[in-house]
Amino acid sequence: MEKTVRVRFAPSPTGFLHLGGARTSLFNWAYARKMGGVFVLRIEDTDVARSTDESVEVILDSLEWLGFNWDEGPGVDGPFKPYYQSMRLSFYQEQLLKLLQTGKAYRCFCTAEELAERREKTMAEGKNWRYDRKCLRLSPEEIETRLSQGARSVVRFFIPEGETSFIDMLRGDVTFNNVELDDFVLLKSDGMPTYNFACVVDDAYMKITHVIRGDDHISNTPRQVLLYKALGFPVPQYAHIPMILGKDKTRLSKRHGSPSVTYYRDKGYLPDAMVNYLARLSWASGEEEKEIFTRQEIIERFSLDQVSKHSAVFDLDKLNWMNSVYIREADQSTLVQMLTEILIREQVVKPKAVTPDFIRYCEKIVAVMRERMKYVGQITEDAKYFFTDDFEYDWIAFDKVLMGEGAEDRLVLCQEEFGKLDEFNIEATEDVIRNLTEKHKIKAAQFIHPLRMAISGVKGGPGLFELLEILGKEKVLLRIDRTLNQIRIRKQCGK
Structure with missing residues (x-):
């Protein structure tokens, strides 16, 4: 009998939820629902300097707005809690000790300045730099002496000779020569695990069967595969989905329209429209003429086999068109509530001004504007005259x-x-x-x-x-x- 599919979305709380992250969470959520599996949400907050509670809340709010309900994660207890990496340090220490004892990892005392100096020298000679293993042969006594003297160290993983291969569900067989990899850091000098190490330990403990993530992580995968094998854990299946680019084929950023999910929520886009649009970025259902999909249709039709290997292009005009379709079909009360929330948030009106009479006034506005709106917030942008007599003339x-x-x-x-x-x-x-x-x-x-x-x-x-x-x-x-x-x-x- 096949194992239950278990997938995860694991954002770092260092800012807003990016549209790329939202699409990754959508593909994981849809795959879990399609396969009758489990969708896990894990917060990767080991970057102490950049992670914030505010970012966690923004990410959770964004996922809830999109409707990607998770089966295990923050606020939803599961068998593999806690779901914040900052609360899982004992798990990493346990596995780190195992690697150190078996000689598959070692302590490194090289300072950042020393590494920079050696790197510059190597590159000046026209050679590619990778860590030169200066600390690999330190004796246990020397290591203990340095630690007792308060020397700061990191722990590095020992890369074996040979090749590392894995099967990507979009690309097939992928092979890296291990000479391209250096002995990467597992534990930083502040005692916090690095992304590659914490990610592997957590995915293994949480019994993740499929890792669906952006193709910018492909270079991390051979390192993680080596770690799984070194720790004796089964290697999950991988699917690296393409990046979302702007129309100029550069990485999506503010110049292409905000990459933040909350921006679109606050502008008055409908969550179903955003989910529909994100689903169509790199996923082809096989129905070329069909653009509008309900959530249930996305779940029923979704397949990783139909995800393109090529980068998706974010098209704000296409999103606006799709959202306008959903606006025309939305309940009047939904649109009115969205409008009043926008008016309050943008300080056009005060909360106490939202009386039953004002609601009826907004209902009339929505009724006449619905056919021309791309998003609900367009009312406050293009039709301020509904809410003030002191409007500016063109x-x-x-x-x-x-x-x-x-x-x-x-x-x-x-x-x-x-x-x-x-x-x-x-x-x-x-x-x-x-x-x-x-x-x-x-x-x-x-x-x-x-x-x-x-x-x-x-x-x-x-x-x-x-x-x-x-x-x-x-x-x-x-x-x-x-x-x-x-x-x-x-x-x-x-x-």
Whole structure:
């Protein structure tokens, strides 16, 4: 009977959850769910200088927002706890002692300055540097003497001669000549384990069967395979998935759009859309025309055989399109809640201002903006006029639309007729514009464009009459009055 599939996602809490890390966690989660296995979350926080509790919270929040529920990990007890490496030091010490006793590891007292000097000398001779094993032959007595004198040391792994091979589930057989590897450090001078050592010990103790991670780790794999064998642990199966690049084929960074999951959450992207988009980066379902997948469809169809070996390209336009599809299908209440959270977070409104009346107001906004939104936060970017009467005008458009002959007079006419209305709704305001165009024998656009600029400050947006109804009579009349004052000021200034 085959072993239960056990996979893990093991982020380092040194910042936000990167989109690349989010996709790695997705592939692990989907594979575990597809295979009826276990998805483990482990926090690799042995980098004491850079790891923070805040980063841990950001990572956990991001994974929860994406919906990648873990079966074992922080907050979910399992048989191999604890799931923070900083709490697992005794496990590493136990295995380190085993390597030292069998001669597969040794203490090294070389200082950083000494290593730098020897490295520079070797490279100046046109040779490749790898650790020269100066400390390999130290006697037990000499080691003990140095330690008793307070000398700082690291522990290095002894690389044997020969080759190291492993099977990558995407690439097939991969072989490294051991001469390319140097005696890497297992334990740093501060007593903390290095990534390669802690990772192997934890994966072995946690019975991880498949390691699915970024292909930037391929060079670590032969070292880890050697460690598994030296410690007598079974070697897991590996799948190294390709990196995510920007459109310019460089590593994804802020210049391509933020690489942070929380950025997209806070901008008002839907988690299902983000999961769908991440799944399509390097994974092909075999259905070329299909782009939209539910979570269940991703789980049912996911296979590592269908993951490309080539780097994926992050396309913000594609993500925006996909998110807009999900927005159009989302529940109104979900979008309204997202909008109010954004408004509070961006300090557009205070929490106490989110009353039932304000919620109903936001429902109307979402209703008219839903078809044109790429993400919910676009409302606060493109339509600030919904939340303030003191909005900034697009002055180029202002001059073009409102400073021409007759525009001021037409606004005055609109203001007068709107002031007479008892019912201020789509039908009533549309009738006003229709009657004015017929009476003055001019096109409706000559009233509509100045009116839109007056009440919103921009040329585009939702339907004018829907906008008028949402803002209401009082706001519309005040905004027209404000705009008329601006027109007169600019005329006096010679604009």
